[in-house]
């Protein structure tokens with residue numbers, strides 16, 4: 001477990017998930033949590049159990065499916081409702097029963113919000129904090145408090161805002177995280193207020209939003225003023241302008257301020273982690289992101305080029321290797337190497353040095369063409385098997401497929417797919433209808449194979465992600481499709497890349513079915 005003297009607290013799965021256009025399934029959240037744990041963060045806020053069924057499920061599945069090495073899970077929730085006991089409040093019960101060792105309670109610290117939004121008295125709000133914190137502490141959980149709208153609240157009524165901190169700390173909250181919920185603060189004033197909050201002798205944390213473009217600067221200013229707990233999100237995800245970018249915060253504190261927050265080897269993996277998370281969130285990575293962007297250490301040829309050759313340090317603020325980046329990083333190269341070395345072992349395959357070399361070369365080649373294996377474990381495993389066995393894994397051979405999309409006179413869109421394939425010595429032709437071309441193809445393939453492989457009835461397509469990748473070297477844009485499938489016991493993801501979206505989908509679909517059949521114990525034909 002991480003050192004408790006300074007907390008790195010990630011809220012990607014709760015606050016970061018508020019970003020417009022960002023939707024995470026429970027499986028996605030588990031993948032992101034594993035990546036963050038690998039990076040060495042101390043706490044991962046998983047969501048709001050009880051208030052959101054998907055988050056309740058996340059905490060349930062996390063207990064058996066997440067084997068965290070560094071981080072502890074935190075469940076997020078509110079203080080009890082006004083006028084009831086914390087012990088009787090069903091939402092507080094959901095936090096208690098989440099299985100998370102830490103609960104982060106959000107509480108109002110702005111007097112006007114208490115009266116207008118919560119519609120209760122200032123005294124009752126303090127009682128709600130005291131009762132909920134002490135109840136959860138007594139039940140054995142560690143409690144942090146997110147003081148919502150703290151800075152605006154301090155401006156409105158400093159005595160009350162500080163009283164909220166004192167009340168929570170006296171009731172047993174370990175940390176009071178001061179939240180710049182509206183994100184409007186600038187570093188100088190924020191630091192002064194944090195300094196006042198630290199005088200209460202409570203342990204103070206900081207939670208910033210980037211509405212003034214100062215979320216990271218504000219976080220650093222708060223640390224200088226005495227905060228010992230920083231909150232933020234992977235890649236700066238979050239609603240509006242986003243939350244403080246946790247990667248930037250950690251790199252700044254560790255490389256510029258000498259904090260010992262995550263293992264140096266994990267920090268040197270940060271660029272890969274940042275990109276791996278974008279594959280799951282399906283948010284295009286920001287190439288200009290500090291430290292981890294592909295352009296973060298890229299220099300235009302010309303003026304700098306000759307001097308860089310003599311001494312690269314003249315033109316860069318850190319050694320890019322410290323965060324796993326490069327003067328001109330090829331994400332694919334790095335991701336490929338890491339995928340092969342780590343995942344091969346994870347999957348339990350004994351790879352000879354020769355196999356490893358071949359596989360690294362294949363992964364690099366495929367990733368340079370737009371494939372990604374960070375988010376497509378099943379495709380990676382198929383590639384690995386093919387390399388080890390020296391032949392392609394397949395249970396069926398495709399002769400041809402065809403998809404028709406028709407807009408009927410009534411304006412209805414209907415898709416129909418026909419697949420012709422060979423399996424177990426038979427030639428099979430099947431037709432499927434669906435609400436879209438990929439759905440129709442999926443149905444046709446399964447219809448074709450179900451008689452030979454009845455287990456396919458259980459196979460389900462649970463998620464479908466598309467990303468258009470910019471073409472390189474004069475080629476047009478290409479489409480990458482990631483498909484997540486499940487068989488009621490596990491989920492797996494496959495990837496396809498092509499200029500045509502249906503072809504990309506087909507590739508991912510074919511692998512999804514192949515992997516499903518392998519899981520069901522079918523040796524290849």
Ligand SMILES: [Zn+2]
Nearest residue numbers: 015181207209
């Ligand atoms: Zn927030």
